[in-house]
Amino acid sequence: MTATITPQAVPSLAPPGGRGRGRDRSAAERPSAFGTAVLLLGAVYCLLPVLWVITASTKDGSELFSTFTFAPSTHLWDNIVALTQYRDGLFWRWMLNTALYAGVGALVSSYISALSGYVLAKFEFPGKGKVFAILLMGVLVPGVILAIPQYFLLAQIGLTNxxxxxxxxxxxxxxxxxxxxxxxxxxxPTDVVEAARTEGAGEMRIFTRIALPMMAPGLVTIFLFQFVAIWNNFMLPYIMLGNDQLFPITVGLSGLLNQGATVPALYTLVITGALLSIVPLVILFLLLQRFWRVDLAAGAVKA
Structure with a gap:
């Protein structure tokens, strides 16, 4: 004899009002109108100067201050040619200098950061906590404050300019x-590091062959941060350099802007140079974004 259970006989396992709470949860997960408005205002605030640079770089000197701010013109290529001809292509020398400073600096800095971070994370040594505390204090110190002391230190060994x-x-x-x-x-993983040590691998080999590939997604972030910071740095090269052949793009365009007070035609060159200076950053981000992963375990390799 078998017993049958009708649908009416099965008690509901859902708590009273469960469906209502599900609807409330779905409603809570939807972005609010206020939050969306704040995000849109933030996006406009960030993108409006970029839009102005794009439109202003298409105007000649007579249109720059006489036409509507966001009305584009047709002189972008003429401005690029004039910028290229300025002092026999000095602008592109500034761009190459900036690429050298940012590319080499960010690459070497990322490697040093990876090695230092790996040692602080996986090794135990006396004073480790104090070293990390000093490191945190260094994060809080603005780089502008260190520029003048660094100038005096490098001047002692003849490396300024x-x-x-x-x-x-x-x-x-x-x-x-x-x-x-x-x-x-x-x-x-600490187990992977210990297994490699058991197999007789040296510490640098463990770092370069095992730890570094595992840290690669995080190092892409560090590289991008450092690259952008060096590319946009103004105060350090402004203090260190006196030869305009060594200037990065920030210091070079600043000098052009100061000359624009007496030669207004240079304003269009400054704006066009500012537009061209952000193009490499956009390209770099688009090329590296596929390596920018959120998962901390991404990038692991087999031992």
Whole structure:
């Protein structure tokens, strides 16, 4: 004899009002109108200056101050040609200098940050806590404050007004080391490191062959942060350099802007140069965004 259970005999397992709470939860997950409005205002605030640079760079000197701000014109290519011809292509020399400072500086800084962060995360040594505390204090110190002391230190060894005077102070990034330490602690399993040591691998081999690939997604973030910071840096090269052949794009365009007070035609060159200066950053982000992962375990390799 088998018993049958009718649908009416099965008690509901859902708590009273469960469906209502489900609807409330769905409603809570939807973005509010106020939050959406705030995000849109933030986007407009960030994109409006970029839109102005794009439209202003299409105007000639007579249109720059006489036409509607966001009305585009047709002189973009003429402005690029004039900028290229200025002092035999000095602008592109500034661009190459900036690419050198940012590219080499960010690459070496990322490697130093990875190595330092890995050591702080996976090694135990006396004073480790104090070292990390000093590192955190370094994160809080603005780089502008250190520019003048760094100038005096480099002047003692004759490195001011050289490429080294801009590169060397930016190779160590406390914030980059801090991020690398956090990422290494989460992304590099201690068991994998211990197994490699048991197999007889040296510490540098473990770092380069095992830890570094595991940290790669985090290092992309560190590289981008450092690249953008060096690319946009103004105060350090402004203090260190006196030869305009060594200027990065920030200092070079600042000098052009100051000359614009007496030669208004240079204003269009400054605006066009500002537009061209952001193009490499956009390209770099588009190329590297596929490596920018959120998962801390991403990038792990087999031992």
């Amino acid at each position: 050289t490429y080294w005077s801009v590169l060397l102070p930016q190779l160590i990034s406390p914030y980059g080391i801090y991020l690398a330490r956090i990422y290494a602690a989460a992304a590099v």
